[in-house]
Amino acid sequence: xxxxxNHRRSPGRSPGSQSRPPRGEAQLRGPFLLCFGSAxxxxxxxxxxxxxxxxxxxxxxxxxxECLTFGHVVAAQKNIFIYGWASNALFAVNLWLLSQxxxxxxRNGWLATLGGLVWNAALAYGVVQIFAGNMNGFNLLEMPRExxxxxxxxxxxxxxxxxxAFARRPTEHSFASQWFVVGAxxxxxxxxxxxxxxxxxxxxxxxxxxLAHSWFIQNLMLLWxxxxxxxxxxxxxxxxxGRPLHGYYLATVAFWTYFLFAGATAPSSLLGxxxxxxxxxxxxxxSIMMVIPIIIxxxxxxGTLSQRGGWAQAWNSTTLRFVAFGAVSFTLAGLLSTxxxxxxxxxxVRFTEFTQGQEQLLTYAFLxxxxxxxxxxxLPRLTGALWPSAKLIHLHFWTTAxxxxxxxxxxxxxxxxxxxxxxxxxxxxxxxxxxxxxxxGSIFAVLFLIGHLAFALNAFSMIFSSSAPTASEAQSD
Amino acid sequence: xxxxxxxxxxxxxxxGSPGHPSxxxxxxxxxxxxxxLSRDKDEPAQGFSLTPIFIVFLFCGFGFWAGLYLTRNxxxxxxxxxxxxxxxxxxxxxxKVFEPDAAKGEKLFLVNCAACHQPTGLGVPGAxxxxxxxxxxxxxxxxxxxAVLAGLAGEIEIKGIKYNxxxxxxxxxxxxxxxxxxxxxxxxxxxxxxxxxxxTKVAEVRKAIGARGQYAPKELLEAxxxxxx
Numbered sequence: 204x205x206x207x208x209n210h211r212r213s214p215g216r217s218p219g220s221q222s223r224p225p226r227g228e229a230q231l232r233g234p235f236l237l238c239f240g241s242a243x244x245x246x247x248x249x250x251x252x253x254x255x256x257x258x259x260x261x262x263x264x265x266x267x268x269e270c271l272t273f274g275h276v277v278a279a280q281k282n283i284f285i286y287g288w289a290s291n292a293l294f295a296v297n298l299w300l301l302s303q304x305x306x307x308x309x310r311n312g313w314l315a316t317l318g319g320l321v322w323n324a325a326l327a328y329g330v331v332q333i334f335a336g337n338m339n340g341f342n343l344l345e346m347p348r349e350x351x352x353x354x355x356x357x358x359x360x361x362x363x364x365x366x367x368a369f370a371r372r373p374t375e376h377s378f379a380s381q382w383f384v385v386g387a388x389x390x391x392x393x394x395x396x397x398x399x400x401x402x403x404x405x406x407x408x409x410x411x412x413x414l415a416h417s418w419f420i421q422n423l424m425l426l427w428x429x430x431x432x433x434x435x436x437x438x439x440x441x442x443x444x445g446r447p448l449h450g451y452y453l454a455t456v457a458f459w460t461y462f463l464f465a466g467a468t469a470p471s472s473l474l475g476x477x478x479x480x481x482x483x484x485x486x487x488x489x490s491i492m493m494v495i496p497i498i499i500x501x502x503x504x505x506g507t508l509s510q511r512g513g514w515a516q517a518w519n520s521t522t523l524r525f526v527a528f529g530a531v532s533f534t535l536a537g538l539l540s541t542x543x544x545x546x547x548x549x550x551x552v553r554f555t556e557f558t559q560g561q562e563q564l565l566t567y568a569f570l571x572x573x574x575x576x577x578x579x580x581x582l583p584r585l586t587g588a589l590w591p592s593a594k595l596i597h598l599h600f601w602t603t604a605x606x607x608x609x610x611x612x613x614x615x616x617x618x619x620x621x622x623x624x625x626x627x628x629x630x631x632x633x634x635x636x637x638x639x640x641x642x643x644g645s646i647f648a649v650l651f652l653i654g655h656l657a658f659a660l661n662a663f664s665m666i667f668s669s670s671a672p673t674a675s676e677a678q679s680d
Numbered sequence: 681x682x683x684x685x686x687x688x689x690x691x692x693x694x695x696g697s698p699g700h701p702s703x704x705x706x707x708x709x710x711x712x713x714x715x716x717l718s719r720d721k722d723e724p725a726q727g728f729s730l731t732p733i734f735i736v737f738l739f740c741g742f743g744f745w746a747g748l749y750l751t752r753n754x755x756x757x758x759x760x761x762x763x764x765x766x767x768x769x770x771x772x773x774x775x776k777v778f779e780p781d782a783a784k785g786e787k788l789f790l791v792n793c794a795a796c797h798q799p800t801g802l803g804v805p806g807a808x809x810x811x812x813x814x815x816x817x818x819x820x821x822x823x824x825x826x827a828v829l830a831g832l833a834g835e836i837e838i839k840g841i842k843y844n845x846x847x848x849x850x851x852x853x854x855x856x857x858x859x860x861x862x863x864x865x866x867x868x869x870x871x872x873x874x875x876x877x878x879x880t881k882v883a884e885v886r887k888a889i890g891a892r893g894q895y896a897p898k899e900l901l902e903a904x905x906x907x908x909x
Contacts, residue, residue: 479762480761485750
């Protein structure tokens, strides 16, 4: 397929855009490139840290220093990936999506730029503090607590513009992408602020703290990252294929059920812990009811792609190839978490790599791939340039796709097996681990790093080569 | 690079050739088209299938299951239940204590005993002995429990009248608590006034006598002589 002339053309096929006023576009360019550029830098840092962490699993004495312990590296890597890469990139993509769909002209774009700068500065401070050992014991809340309010303030400056764009849309009707982005933009600041309060600032007593934390994780994963990713898929599939979504009238149901149930799935990750059993049961029920939005989005996405050679078109378009990969991954991730939130299966796979595999399926195979696809669509339109190298695009797709398929598959299969071994009293603890697993992890980490380097090289050379002429263009307007 | 930047807009949608891979939709058209799709759902367009009905049934099924699961696995929504396998007693805040209940005993008496002893507790003269005012049911509770559990067969004298009794072992099919309630009722009704009977006592006696045939009244009297009034 790589020699397909159609595909060869596609990476660079997209300079310029619809009849949008260039002034609004110029306003959008600054905040977008700031957020997306810093997102790419954070992604590179995260993949280097991921490589270091996987090497430490093989050679524990590797980079043996007080600040680069395994715990510090892994915590920093996760925070950088979620807040540095995914959130930054979503600021940019969400803003762009809603500006497009609502025909919104960004004014006072410096506010968004300021927000982006504050967000990244606070994150950098938090990561340094993690390496200094000044961290909290809660997953994705490791950064010291003074970072929290700053991140919320920065989010209100940079992440709230999609809501402004939605409120100012000229038309009555709205599109599914807009609902999901608006929902996601409301969820993050509220959930993050409440969790900061309940976990770090005025800690609730024991079990409630754990419950609040798991609620935060589920909301962050499904309603901030997940809903934003869904919005992008809802936009790019009909946009690139040039035809309406299959069964679109169901999308409303998908939206409401998704937002209704996703927030309540949290206790299903706390089965068997000392929280009242009815709370756990509510979590299980919500996790299983999540199958409703998953089925509907599957009908919307895969139904559209299955009509009239949609899959072939998706394969030949750089953007859609990534986005369709993400759409399939979302369906898989949803079905997996539904099936494995039932009490019997959950007892087997909890505390194993299986949950890491599920998380990677959601945050990487779904969300990150969709963001990549969005970048391949948006960046040429925004910079007015072409992607410099089609080879690097191929390299990017194949390395990241293979690495994520491999590492998710290994985590799921091994997690499932070791979960059953752990339940078997005849198997001792030392028999459960496996050294070859750490080796595979390092290979995948190297592949991720190569893919991200290729993407960064391509993106930055495009951004920098185009910045001078486009800036003068905007002024001459 | 400059030339590339000024490349003509090749992505601008052309009119009249929908469906071509490179065409794409403009954003205004995208929103408009989809809002039309969600408005006109009554008018089946192309690509409409039976999915809605299938989905409605499926989702109703999920909702039904969810309600069932929640009621069955929630420990009565009590804040004190942390484990599905916790014994039921814990669900009601502490172990359940039996309290002899004459009202329940009356209902059971009417079903199980009143055919012979009559609802009035007076029995049938010459055939079935009375319970009202009978010294057999008062005093030591083992006597009434044993009679109910195993039954009585033989000559029995109550308040100076002799009966040739043949009482079946009605208590075998009843639970300990039920027998305790019946005995409590009998010992407190019709002017009788004796201590209530506990279910633990019934269980104790049931275990002690095992499976056996009817008692002879004489045998029962030897074990538990009638108390003086």
